[in-house]
Amino acid sequence: MTGFLRRHWLLLLLLAGGITLRVLTWLAYQPALLYIDTFRYLDNLEALRPTDLNPLGYTVVLKGLLSLGGFGFVAAVQHVVGVLIALTLYSLTLRYTSRTWLAAIVAAPVLLDAYQLQIEENVMSEVWFQALLVGALWLLLSRGEPKWWRVALAAVLVAAAVLTRTIGITVVLPMAVYLVLAGGAWRTRAGWKRIGVRILAGALGFVIPLVAYAAYFHSQAGRWGLTGAQGNVLYGRTAAIADCSQLPAGDAGLLIFCPPEPLDERLSIDYYTHFRYGDPNWPYVPLPDDRTKQELADEFAWTVIRNQPVDFVTAILHDFSKNFAPVKTTAPNDVPVERWQFQTIYPYHDIGAESVQIYNATTLAYDGVLPSVNVELASFLREYQLGGGYTWGPVLALAGVLGLLGALGVGKARRSGLRAAAFLATGSGLIILLGSAAFEFSWRYQLPALVLLPLGGVLGLAAMFGLAKRDPGTGGRRPKMADYPDEVDDGAVADFRARYGDAPLTPLVVVIAAYNEAKGIGPVLRNMPTHCGDLPVSTLVVVDGATDNTAEVAEDNGAYVCVAPRNRGQGGALRLGYHLAAEYGAKYIVTTDADGQYDNAEMPMLVKPLLDGTADFVTGSRRLGTGQYDSKVRWLGVRVFAVLASILTMRKITDTSFGFRAMSAELARSVTLREPQYQSSELLLGVMARGARVLEVPMTMHLRNNGQSKKGRSLKYGANYARVMTGTWLREYVLRGGKRRAALPQPVRTPTDARETA
Template sequence: MTRFLGRHWLLLLLLAGGVTLRVLTWLAYQPALLYIDTFRYLDNLGELRPTDLNPLGYTVVLKILLQFGGFAFVQAVQHVVGVLLALVLYRLALRYIRHGWLAAIVAAPVLLDGYQLQIEANLMSEIWFQAALVAMLWVLLSRGEPTPKRAALGGVLLGIAVLTRTIGFTIAVPFVLFLLLAGGAWRSRAGWKRIGVRTAAGLAGLAVVLGLYGTYFYTQAGRFGLTGAQGNVLYGRTASIADCGQLPQHDAGLLMMCPPEPLEERLGVDYYTHFRYGDPNWPAEPLPDERSKETLARQFAYRVILNQPVDLALAVLEDFGKNFSPEKKTFPNDVPVERWQFQLYYPYHDLGAETVQIYQAMTLAYDGVLPGADLELASFLRGYQLGGGYTWGPVLAAFGLFGILGAAGVGKARRSGLRSAAFLATGSGLIILLGSAAFEFSWRYQLPALVLLPLGGVLGLAAMFGLNKRRPGGGGRRPKMADYPDDVDKAAAAEFRSRYGDAPLSPLVVVIAAYNEAEGIGPVLRNMPTHCGDLPVSTLVVVDGATDNTAEVARENGAFVCEAPRNRGQGGALRLGYHLAAECGARYIVTTDADGQYDNAELPMLMKPLLDGSADFVTGSRRLGTGKYDSGIRWLGVRVFAVLASILTLRKITDTSFGFRAMPADLATSVTLREPQYQSSELLLGVMARGARVLEVPMTMNLRNNGKSKKGRSLKYGANYARVMTGTWLREYVLRGGKRRPYVRKQEVTAAEGRKTA
């Protein structure tokens, strides 16, 4: 518990504040806040018309929720969703970041932002739009490089987001770019095939959702579409900047669309969108020809865009920049910020002469109460929100900048593995803000960025400064692991048993630790023998928190796969594999690597001494056999550490780090293993201290079949390897008095079985 609190203390504090604020919000405004759009959703619950101004995504959600309760129930559910979004974002950040406090920063805006709280109290689509985006991020980012299945599901979730708010379609751009760039597969010719398949799958998922909805739209409107909006927002944007003198002076229809106010006195986009174009009595004069109002407005907008592209771009960029303003205020001619602020009274938005009666009729029908506000609670919430309880614009800009720099590979980001993840989150947040600004600015449209930009910014920051989780073998020192089973072991073993059952493995199990070995592990598994003599062989791949599709490749090639929820290092993965294999049916355990350095055909030679009873632990040796080295430092290191181990154990050892080894399952699980990274010498000295008979046999070691070694070549790595070797010797030989009793196997094999296997 102390360890849990020490890691997650900041999130727990933020979570307590976020839950408290949501309870107060729910109590302050009953049964819920109703905005103008709310009544459009409610009016469409029965017919589910796709041709209305808003797409049907939130209408469907509202229809379902109202089956279980009234407006107060819907508000409560939306507050719960807000808390869940924060937790998911936090968990997603922890997949990449070592520090819990840094990951908690990602959750803070969602938990504590007053404008987020206010929109959750509204019967509006924003919280569900955010939920669809976060679900997409989780599917694409939580398990490393996306597979075609996950890409397709990501496309489906993006489609759902679009049907909740059509501005979500802009995210298709970073979505596709992410599928092209993720995992660095584009660096190899073989990787492009994988890229093509997953990109096609992602686009297919998006197309299926939008295609089905568009077909339903066609049955109702006689044309394909996603919303009944007919360009009124585009008209509003262009009307606010249009230079009437640049329009064709002979076209009376286009001139009629141009506002009469001089350019310097133009009103805002919101006015021309809703009050000018939205006025059914405008224009008052008869139209000059057969073109409809909609056609004229569309032609007018296109003409202005063609004539004044620079003016339009500057206007959009100006509105985009407002998102990062230090102060949340109403800018001239923009949507009033007060719409998204807590009020001391229950707010009624103008619906005409009978506004109050309409509100009261709705709340009475669904909740049996009149709308109302608790003055004391509302006063507290308003003071909190206006007193700084929101995400400060420059902070949001910093998140965006960090995300861009991290995605660009600045600092240590180039080797971090976080660039594509930072790009997806940051790119999605920025393009949402830019796409919204292309039509009009409203503080409400900033809210989706609260779940996107902080995540991208923190990932970018972690990438630039090396705060992400380290890859195994990078030469750095990791803290020792707790005794088996720790939290990672328990979670991974439980998931494995839920997938395969309690005893799915054969008596002989080959355990492979794998981290980001998707490109190399396939040939290793395909060349693995199915039998060693009469003993059937199972292969157990322990995927150590990989960020690519190693697990999927391993399953496709017939291996049993155990996935550790976070990366700890090869030692942690192998220890988990030893215990899981022993618990699930293994009598003998063999280890090999995922990179193709060892010859699987030598498995019978490795197992023979173990099965005929002449040894308890059999390890290959490249010095007795054949070995290739990728550097002179590696060649020297093998010999130096062999000499050190021989001195410490008083018996000749030629190779301490050969990864192709065989041992009884009970011996593997009886040794104390706490090193997450430099585990080979810890295991070797540990079994010798237990009194096991160790035998080295001549074997072959090749270079990796792909990529680079994760062990590093530096003197720092060598120093850490020596530290582990001497530390293990002190623990096992000096403090515990190793070799006081000879090791005795729990399960002896017959000579006949040994002969069969040989």
């Protein structure tokens, strides 16, 4: 418990602040804040008309919540949802980086932003729209490359978001791009087949709910649609900028729709959308031909767009840029920012004649109380909000830039597995802001960006500066790999063939798995023997999704380099190396590490039993030779696991984790290898279960020549190592009937090698 508190203290501090602010908000405004849209939802609770201005998503949610309690209950639930969104974003970020302060940055805007608090207190759809988007991100990003069923579920959530707020439809574009980029599958033909499957799953998950809803809409309206808002939205945007002199002079219908106000005195988009077009009696003159009001509004809007494309785009980009202003103010003709700010008196919005009476009657009906404000609490919240208690616009802009730079591969992001994730979060946030600005600007429409842009920015930052976990999406314990070849293997092999063609490697290939070993791998490669006996030696370095220039250093030192597009762990890199070496003509494979722990000069002794035909698999042993240990825990672990392996296989083993090994290429390819991290015991027990002639020889093991070991020293690491060993034994010996009593050749010894024995 103490460790948890120490690790997550910053989140807990933010969480305490966020929960406190929400309690104060809930107590300050009773029973809740009601906005103009609230009454539209309430008016449709029983009829559930799909043809209203707002789609039915939030109406259905609200109907369910009100069946359990009043507006106070709705507001309380929405505050809880806001906290859960923040915790979900925090947890999701920690699947990609171990830096808790970065995850706290992602959670902070949702927890502490006063505009977020205010909208949660409103009986409105915003927080549910945010929750659906975060749920879709969780499914797509939380467990490695997305499988088709997770894509389908995420698409269903996006469809639900569209039926909550139609602007959610813009997310489809970044989601589709993400499905192509995720995991690097686009690099191979086989990968494109997998991409096709998940795109099809996503399309069905998105389209089926919307088609079903549109069919219900059609049954009520006699036409297909998702919302009653149609011509009025585009009409409002274009009416505010329309140059009436550019309209066709002879078209009286279009001229009726052009606002009478001079161009420099035009009213707000909101006014033209809701009050002018929304007035059922407008136009106040008969239409001159057979075109309907909606048809004329649509034709007017598109005529303005064709005649004034620069004005149209400029107006949208101008409104889009307002999202990143340092101070939240009300620009001319914009929706007043005061609507989203805490007030010291209860805000009765103009919903027609006798607004106050309608508000009072509504809260009395659902909660039995009149709308009220705790002035002291409201004053505190207002001072907090106006005093800077919100997400600064330039910070959101910075997050967007970082997310885009990370997605583009700037810095260490070029080989990072976070690029597609950063693009999905950042692209979704920006396209929602842009889509909202295409209608009109409101600070309310910025709120979805609070859950998207900080996440994308942090993922981009982690990618560019190498702050990502080695295995994004697994929470520290890597999932088992699929059988070879998976999508990462396909991408790496395709890249290798593109760079080296089909030229064969030598019969003896040294395979090295390397992750961020740029500083240490050079001496290892320079000291690599060129021959073992009569066999020439070539070296294949498998760069396991590194974020540094390991690949460049390896190539500069004469190695063949295979680059895995995503980090999976040493087991995945070595398995890829085994298959690739065999496919390129290797007969024998040697493995060593990139950190200089093994003595390359001992390679002839390691390979000789293979060449003599006296063994199929030769592994070094520091206990038979000389071993240096960086901790007493590791010294003990080597001995404990040797005893465990000997008991499980009933064959004498002195060292299960020595990485300097030699084997036939066919044997290496025949073993089932699915462990990405604790692979050495899986390989050893796997070859023994096949009855291979296994030989241990005395070898030397030094401390690393650079950096820190990527193997843990903790009991957790040991527990996972034991888990893999016993799991491999169960799979290979119990379930598959391995040859547990095959003879183990005696160690090769020389007079000078009479060292420690097991």
